[in-house]
Amino acid sequence: MENIITKYGELQGITNISQTKNDTVNEYTLDRKIILKTPYGELTPLYKPNSERHKYIKSVSFYTNGNIESIYLQAQTKINTPIGIIPAELITFYKSGNIKRVFPLNGKITAYWSEEDEYNLAEDISLNLTTGELSRKLISLCFFESGTIKSITLWPKNFVTLNSPIGTVSSRIGLSFFENGSLSSFEPKSPTPIETKIGIINAFDSTALGIHGDSNSVKFSKDGVLISLITPTDQIEVTKASGSKSIYRPLLKKSVIDDVSMEIIPLKISFDSDTVIFNNFESYNLNNCSFKITKANFKLPYPCSHSN
Structure with missing residues (x-):
């Protein structure tokens, strides 16, 4: 040619x-x-x-x-x-x-x-981020068009400790940032207790695939306010002013691994200024409801369980 x-x-x-x-x-x-x-x-x-x-x-x-x-x-x-x-x-x-x-x-x-062969070829890359200094082997780095870091993706066996709007946390898979450098999202390494507008919830995405760190399960606004998280372990009982109650919890589905085990479908919880939303669907006014958080005790076996 x-x-x-x-x-x-x-x-x-x-x-x-x-x-x-x-x-x-x-x-x-x-x-x-x-x-x-x-x-x-x-x-x-x-x-x-x-x-x-x-x-x-x-x-x-x-x-x-x-x-x-x-x-x-x-x-x-x-x-x-x-x-x-x-x-x-x-x-x-x-x-x-x-x-x-x-x-x-x-x-x-x-x-x-x-x-493992590929991982052994990788070398540490040092970055000075708003969440602290980082030196890890990275799968990729994504930039905004302006040149600031948009996200980093970690190797599966690598974890980082970072300073976040909710304190010091450990993260896996990756981190994402706003263009001003503030933390946009992270993926908890293990179930992590987070103080929310309705109480303390253990955040962890048991279904996270780890393909990239562009968007993770614990999300913040540019001002550092918690926007959403995912929990595979907690259930929330909502009581309205009228006295009616609703319960939201993670679900179970048959595992793709075998016919006996079950997999957890985590519960997504999002927050607006005065509203909490469950699974992007049901919403409640924070001022007109009370919330009780307890453990969702799954009695069936499932392969995606996680322990600290």
Whole structure:
């Protein structure tokens, strides 16, 4: 195929060209070494998968305005980011050309290359966040277009201790932030007692998958006010001024693992200025109701139980 000139350099050794469904991104696969000169450093797209780790995906892609959309690097490369130098194997960008997400590693997990193998290749990345200093192996970092950190995603075996609007907490999976740097959400490492407008609730999402840290189960407003949480252990009895009562609790469903065990469907509780909402549906005025929080005692076996 003919070479293509880009604002970052010439694409050579093109073996395949494709477009996304909406024709907003052009994707290229290469088999020749080239160097693209970007604001973040000189980058070499993947051209020769020479490891069992390498994924067979596009080498580099561009928006129709000519700015780079993503690049899968031949080898891990130190790049310049808004928060300093970070190692990267895969980088995605906003249409403006600013960095969107950085993956320090991008290996393919197979029967021959395990998650543990990939984890052992990772190195600690140090960050100075509003929640405190952090030095951990990270799966990815996501940036706002302005350059501030939007979220970080942790490796499954990594945990962090952070300063949050509700005090010092331990988190798994990841953290997300507002553009001003304040904490937007975190995923509790274990059932964590949190003082809410209706009392103390043990927050933990037993169903969290850990794909990324962009949105987590304990959420705050920009002012640090608790917006919502999820509990797999507590039930709430609501008593209206009329005396009528309603009970909200986590539910059980059959496990996908076997026919005997059950899995918990956690209860989501959200808060507005003077309202509490259960599972995004039933709402109650805080001033006109009383609330009693107790343990939801599940008697059936379930595989997703968690203990401290």
